Amino acid sequence: MLSPEFGHFCLVLALVVSVVQIILPMAGILRDDARLTYFAEPLQLIASAAIFISFASLVYAFVVSDFSVQLVASHSHSLKPMIYKVTGSWGNHEGSLLLWIVILGLFGMLFVFREATSRLKTLTLMVMGGITLAFLAFSLFTSNPFTRLSPAPPDGRGLNPVLQDIGLALHPPMLYLGYVGLSVAFALAIAGLITGQVTRSWARITRFWVALAWSALTAGIALGSWWAYYELGWGGWWFWDPVENASLMPWLAATALLHSVIVVEKRQQMVSWTLLMAITAFSLSLVGTFIVRSGLLTSVHSFASDPARGIFILFILLGAVGLPLFLYALRAGSLTKGSDYALLSRETGLIINNYILVVSTFIVLIGTFYPLALELFTGAKITVGAPYFDATFNPVMGIGIVFMAIGPLTVWRRGMVGSARPALLLSGSVTIIAAVILLVGSGLSVAGIAGIALTFWLALSIGGDMLFRLRPWQAGIGARLRLPATQWGMWLAHFGMVIFLTGALASALFEQENVVRVSKGAEIALGHETLIFDGVEERIGPNYVTETALLRLFDRDGNLKDGLYPEKRFYPAERQTTTEAAIRTRLSGDHYAVLGDGSAESGYTLRLYHKPLVSWIWFGAVMMAIGGLIALYRRPQKAQRVMQPEQVPKEAE
Amino acid sequence: MARSLTHFLPLLLFVCFASIASVALIMTLSGERKLSELPSALIGKPVPVTELPSLSNPQAFIKIEATTATPYLVNFFASWCAPCRAEAPALAILGKQIDIIGVAYKDKPEDSRKFLADFGNPYRAIGIDNDGAAGLNWGVYGVPETYLISKDGIILKRHAGPIDGDILRDEFLPLIRSLQDRE
Amino acid sequence: MMRYFNALILILLVGMSLQTLSVPAAFAITAEEQLADPELEARARDLSKQLRCLVCQNQSIDDSDADLAKDLRAEVRKQLLSGADDQTIMADLQEKYGDYVLLNPPVSVATIGLWATPILALLIGGGLIVLNRRRVKQSPPQSAQDLSENTAEKPVSVKTMHAGTPGTPILAITASFCIIAAGAIYWFVLGSPSLPSQPLSQRASEISQDASQAEALLAEKQKAYTAAKDATLRAPENIGSWLELALAAAELGRMDDELNALRTALSLTGEDAGIKSMLAEALTRSAEGQVIPEARQLIAEVLAENGREPRALFLSGLAAMEDGAYKRAVDNWRYLIEISPSDAPWLVVVRKNLQEAADRAGIELKTDSDSSNLPVLSQESLSAAAEMSPEERLEMIEGMVVRLRERLENAPSDSAGWQRLARAYTVLGQPEEALKALVSASEAAPGDLKLQLAVLEQLMLAGQAGDRSQTSDQALANEVLVRALAVNAEHPELLFFAGHFARQEGDKDKARFYWVKLLDTIPQTSETARLLQAELDKLAR
Known part of the structure; x- marks a missing residue:
């Protein structure tokens, strides 16, 4: 069923459908004929389905290692772990382009299901059909993922460890x-x-x-x-x-x-x-x-x-x-x-x-x-x-x-809003005081201090806004919590920005770095902490051998916190060497260790970092993304007002 | 009216962008624009005066100087570089027309000698640039690189990468001929 | 150039080992590079972050592990140690490598747009907003009436607004039919409808068969190589075995072995054109398709001797292509096609190259009718015919021998020529003729002690084999011995032969005389001395 040729056929079918998806509704709109515009939606669904089947065929070809498909032969290998066989299907130009088209199809389908039928919807689907058509043509005519090989090679060439x-x-x-x-x-x-x-x-x-x-x-x-x-x-x-x-x-x-x-x-x-x-x-x-x-x-x-x-x-x-x-x-x-x-x-x-x-x-x-x-x-x-x-x-x-x-x-x-004045007063004064203290008392650059001050300013104003709007010290907080989802989403996303800035600034301004060449038993200082290097051990992985450095991390009081094991991997089949950094991620910051060249006699080069709060960068981004999703939520009862002219809204707050 | 004209502004910006992208793409496609090739900062400037131990006689030094009797080429090469082997025939032809000074870049002298024995020695003199310091002074970023220098010691041309038949015929030979005619 | 190189591969179909590029592990600055002074080191790191690694995609030299980045880091630190300030260092590197090396582009005429745009964009944008505000102040706020008008959907025609009006079934059916038909037609053009899906699990038998075949082929090649190597060890004088070795080495992609074997074969035959052109071709392959000077020299020599040697003609055309002398390449290859037999396996490739050269030279090729009718050879048959069969090779050497012999009989004083002839006879398995030629060679150069010794050695080996008339050999040996002893009566090897042949003749005293003399010249404790002493003892009995 999911043969590469069927996938290919479905892809071609999707191309033809998207042509029709443009022509029929356009004719319908021009002639004001609902019988024609009607086709926009089913056609989008058919195109989406055809694209999904096509992509599934490609993934299936990767999963079963069908090397008669050129893309599989050049980007996969029978010895790859299954997860990378699957992901390998879009880890290349042709496959990733097909994924692009799949997502186009997905959005088209969701759009059909979610929105009520209207002229706007028909026209939008027409335009989306045009985009799909362009990318399908691009895929089929310049980057066809279903090009076949006959005879099929005995194994693929895509075992590049860097891509796994x-x-x-x-x-x-x-x-x-x-x-x-x-x-x-x-x-x-x-x-x-x-x-x-x-x-x-x-x-x-x-x-x-x-x-x-x-x-x-x-x-x-x-x-x-x-x-x-x-x-x-x-x-x-x-x-x-x-x-x-x-x-x-x-x-x-x-x-x-x-x-x-x-x-x-x-x-x-x-x-x-x-x-x-x-x-x-x-x-x-x-x-x-x-x-x-x-x-x-x-x-x-x-x-x-x-x-x-x-x-x-x-x-x-x-x-x-x-x-x-x-x-x-x-x-x-x-x-x-x-x-x-x-x-x-x-x-x-x-x-x-x-x-x-x-x-x-x-x-x-x-x-x-x-x-x-x-x-x-x-x-x-x-x-x-x-x-x-x-x-x-x-x-x-x-x-x-x-x-x-x-x-x-x-x-x-x-x-x-009513909470604006106290919130801004609070954040403004704290920011200025903090900036002055930093300017006088720290050796930080002006740009760094400006960054910190801005982060303070933003954080406190959001916090102040929430505080003075929700007024948790007064009775009846429950009613005040019932704000629109967009408000909560906005707060979360904006606060994500604060978290992001904190991570970016802290990791840039307070990073500790030490590059050393050391022999077994050496103690390496990293800020207030110490690492002890216990030498390098050879280990054998599934398809590689490693040199693994053994590092023990101690806090400033000399208590053992953790071990760090940066690796240098050698893949004999591909004759490739890669480095794998050892990263110890904590909310307070990351310890990051990389093993470089060396030998037991001459010692090993090690690069060690402590990056304070660096993971906050990505937490912040995730908060922003979640904030965006929360803002999507809408109370169901509002949905009925779509077609009626609304009153100029007066935000109650 | 002025207001509605401003609505053409995005289109205008896009047209500018698209034409630059188109031209760049066409030039890349036609091979006129080479992504990896960088212009030398030294073109039109005097050669960096360089003194290097000679390969043939480690006690002696060869000197690349500001002024000489004739124009000449300076070629950075190394035995470990595959493209250097590829340009051996072109250098052999060039060597008959113009003096070439070779600089063995980050190469062991014995390897350089073996390389020359295997692929021919078109050079008038060869200097050893053991640590790549001379290369750094010349702005070399990879071997082979070839510089054409006028008799007044001005760098006229730099070619990075191997000289193949086309480059030899279309770029080096005409330039060298015109330089020699001028004398 | 790779195109022509491929053509060459086709002609000779010899595998080439591909070099595997190792990707260096990412690792930037090392401990050794760092400066002891933390303040200078901090400045060095700072500068490194502003300098681009020129050979990398988009990295600073601080981040890159490329060689050049390392050199630049060292240069920055060297200059820092010599007391230069940051600006001087940046300016120095900018002078050498251009603006490209600076990650922060300097403000100049060229970059004015780059630096001015952000400021202009800020100012213009801000200006527009302010202007907009001014206009707002002048125009009174719109009435609620206007606003509500804007927000209202315009009435849309009833027909269109009817959500979910079904399309006509006939249209739907027609459309589906057309879509499927068009899709199928397109797919027949683009796809490969006849190819079934071939999951790896269903191809186990096929693959194991392929693998074992490939393995067997490799083992066979390996075996041929080992056998050829053994043959050359056993008979280092045999040209045929060296050629065999060269081919076997080429099959395995052992470039160095192939070149060595061909060089040895060439030195054995002296100046044989066929082997020279084979060597030239191997050299070209080893230089990844470039006709290197040594190969050019060989080609020139071959063509000087025999202007019709196909391999040399082909390579000569290749060399001309490389130099951009397309016209010469065209002439060369045209001539090659002309003189080649109509079923020569290389014709297809030469024609292709000829077309390429002609295109480059802007020459229009006349297509003669018979060439277009030629069957295009499949790759397999091409490769099979590409190798000379052993018989053909033998034939080649025989022809060479006849020509050489004729020449030598006219000029018998050419010792080197006789020697070459002798080697050729050895290859052909005619030891008597070889020996005769060798004797002629030694006669032609009586002063060449080494040559005389070689003749004696051959005579001794022939005598031991026992398949020759002893007396004629003995006479010959004596003749040679006289010549040799005249040159150097003390030479140990010669003394040994003299003793050997004296004993063979039955003259024990003479034999003892030479061997005792020999014993004096070599160290008493050596193995040879011990063996010689044993022989002397036998003589005494």
């Missing part, structure tokens, strides 16, 4: 959920531009899909950064690498969209801007795909790239971004309305939020592509590395955080 890693296997699907999820908002925006009706219900629908995609994207980026942290072996977690930037840009744009769509929902303001952000966010994820797969920019983590595929993606990019932006240019004018809010208002806060996020997206974009442009125009090659982004992105984000503390305390149209 659970973090590497899991973060792409998560990231794709984010990238592709943004396509729904994109399709909704185009449908909105076509109908010219960007209403409250449009915003409500869009907000759901944006929040979903945003949460997945946040989690995906966090997973990728965590993978780099433990796998690349030098303890960094963000490198401002083009591929990382490619995921950060859509995240920033999606964050802006997530906020501006609220303004559309509540106040019918920023309508055309929100449409633009929806188009931009998905466009940037296409740009990211383009970067990774075209080989245009070099990166530490990318697939074997092929410029010929780049041409195809470029055409997709031109169609999928150029046309909507042209449509936007024509139609956006009619969607713009005058504004009616005071300077101090929720609207202004969200405008500043979008302004900061868009500027920072732009900085990442410029920093990533400027070297390429310069090389084309002048032939000069320059490098834009972390120091550039530290100097530009970080300060802009700093400004953003200043406002991030204030914005949530404002109300729509005019003024601030």
